[in-house]
Amino acid sequence: MSDRSKTLRETIEKDEAGILERWIDKQLAAPSFRSDRISKTELAEHSRRFLSSLRQSLGSGTPDVQSPAWANVRQILEDISVSRAQQGFSPSETALFIFSLKETLFEQLNSELTKDPTALAAAIIDTNQLLDKLGLYTTEVYQTGREKVIVRQQQELMELSTPVVMLWDGVLALPVIGTLDSSRTQVVMENLLQRIVDTGALIAIIDITGVPTVDTLTAQHLLKTVAAARLMGADCIISGIRPQIAQTIVHLGVDLGTVVTKATLADALAIALRRLGLTVVKAATTGKRRPDGEAPSAPSDRSED
């Protein structure tokens, strides 16, 4: 194999400038060339860097593109792949950039080895395999880049979807939206506990209106959060329990223990205010407390009834 890669290297070495020129011309002439996305000089620069590093790595004698000898080529391919992805090229277009080198190389090999058909066939197969691997590598890089973006978005989504809001002085609310799995619970718990420290809240209301299903695991996560908040000196109230969820909880035999549960966030806020020794009164009728403890709505907010 090392003999064969030597053939390819010698071929390139013999006429690197010529190969490069023909390759660039081919790319520019190809119907898939996007002059609106990439400039001629940039394309030429990419091609030159790739070809020269390819020649160097071929000198190492190993055909394994994952080996350290090929690190330089891989690095250049990564750079090209990233910059092309940003320019709006699809991964297959980036791979085509590598594949387009085949034709030029084959022609060159052909003219070099016309007298030895066996060696020519072997050299073409090897070159083909090598460039296929490199072309696929650009696709892989593209994929990895996309996956990183997805993971980052997932994390951001997780942080965004677990806000801790201050309902009143000393009362925090934590509206949980979406499924409460282990990693989410961790984020929720950390956010909540940090806010308890920051605000010195005495009561935290966990609202699970937005949680689609509550199974034993979710309940356990909720109880963990409640226990952790209690260790920080804050009491927890769980609110927003929908009728179906109440049924599920009982059917599953989940024991919520001593945790106070309320049907709505309003009920939870009412009990939180009562525990803090606060009362909410209607502005007009002095001293008379509304039974549900809700803040009186302004006249403009009232619906016409």
Next chain:
Amino acid sequence: MEHIPILKMGDFLLVTIQVDMHDRLAMTLQDDLTSRIVDAHAKGVLIDISALEIVDSFIGRMLADIAAMARVLDAETVVVGMRPAVAITLVELGLSLTGVRTALNVERGMDLLRKRILERLADDGPA
């Protein structure tokens, strides 16, 4: 030998853990604290762990044990100033310290202790 200072404030004992607890130190604290509760006729114990950054199951159990021992000796225990990371660790270890009262900081802990003592006096009522 290393000791954690136990300060007497009126009816209460104040323990501030300022160093990382190791197991021997924890055992010493248990010994010291129980004897001080008896000697000082303390009605309440306040343990400030705001400087404690690392807990393991042993320290978690020690806190629960101290609270239980104090209760036997007729004193209330409040643990204050727990860090979020410590709280999460304890919960993950399955130690939610159900028997221990907690507060966010020393001030709140003192208020809680005073309230509890008053409640207990009221509960016992006039003999």
